[in-house]
Amino acid sequence: MRAVRTRLYIILLAGFFAILGSTMSKSPTLPLYAQSLGLSRGEIGLIASASTVTGIVVNFASGLLSDIYGRKKLLSISGFVFLSAPLLYFLAGDALTLALVRAYYGIATAIFVPVSLALISDIYPDKKGTFMGILSSATLVGRALAPLLAGTLIYFAGFWTVFLLCSLFGLIVFGLTFTFPDTGRELQRVELSFSAGLLIIGLLDAAVYMAYQGIETFLPLFYYLQGKAWLSGLILTVEISVMAAVKPYAGYLSDRIGRTKPIIAGMGLVGLAMMIFAFSSSLPLIVSGAVLFSVGASVSEASTKPLATEISELRGAALGFLESIKDIGQALGPVIVGFLGFKAGFTFVGVFGIAALLIFTITFKSLKTKG
Structure with a gap:
């Protein structure tokens, strides 16, 4: 032990x-x-x-x-x-x-x-x-x-x-x-097949990081935060701190009750947070949106990655695929919000996340995993 x-x-x-x-x-x-x-x-x-x-x-x-x-x-x-x-x-x-x-x-x-x-x-x-x-x-x-x-x-x-x-x-x-155990080596030769399930899980992570990078990039530009760099920095620090505190508990919950329910709850909170950012008119709403997003993102991501390793025999490839899709979402987030504006941009990101969640729930409804 x-x-x-x-x-x-x-x-x-x-x-x-x-x-x-x-x-x-x-x-x-x-x-x-x-x-x-x-x-x-x-x-x-x-x-x-x-x-x-x-x-x-x-x-x-x-x-x-x-x-x-x-x-x-x-x-x-x-x-x-x-x-x-x-x-x-x-x-x-x-x-x-x-x-x-x-x-x-x-x-x-x-x-x-x-x-x-x-x-x-x-x-x-x-x-x-x-x-x-x-x-x-x-x-x-x-x-x-x-x-x-x-x-x-x-x-x-x-x-x-x-x-x-x-x-x-x-x-x-x-x-x-050099002290790590030498695990892996499941694949003797490269034989890859397309997994629709992995792509759908990847879209969930992409939506989360599309939102995360959009918030991180444009939070200081909200009119009631302009000229208050310290305050926007504090909000982002709180956001990261909440994620760091919640993720281990979210992972434990995922191990106990399965992957699907936390993903649904987490992505629901992410979608709600995006609506708050899109239509916020005060600092308390922005702080609330940041906290809701942090909790939702943590709960969802703590289940998507374990789920990916359960539907694919190649755990490394599955997780690498998720990270690649996530990075695409992270790169697109600031572009979408920047070109569409705060209201339309954050709304689009929220709707994208909910749409990905709907596809996920339909696709994984009959999937026999721990969820």
């Missing part, structure tokens, strides 16, 4: 440092560093999207490769990228090289997230929802701490301290991956 607990702690520690370092390198570091190089806002936007584009491609590939070659080998590769990528910032002097660095850095997260979740599913098949939720919370804590730590270091010591510290965190992750 002690060995099992120690193994979990090591995976959680690796997840914390992996996301802490990768988030520090971009928030608020990336736009400030790019600005110091004399780059335009348009160039900064394209550079920021480079790692997301990488994730869309690499997530699925890394999950599939972990089914063939094992989780440990892929996670060690991601650890090496976490270690080496921050040092490449010192060589970046223009938009192209900085975009290439971001694309390379994106490989690390695109490998680590789906493969570490697949590893959890391998080791703890009966408690995968609970422990996936705990791992997600560990990464969220790292994500929440990163901007404050990076911003403080930039203010007092400059960019070089951030990049070196990110590399140090990557070294820790790289070292920890």
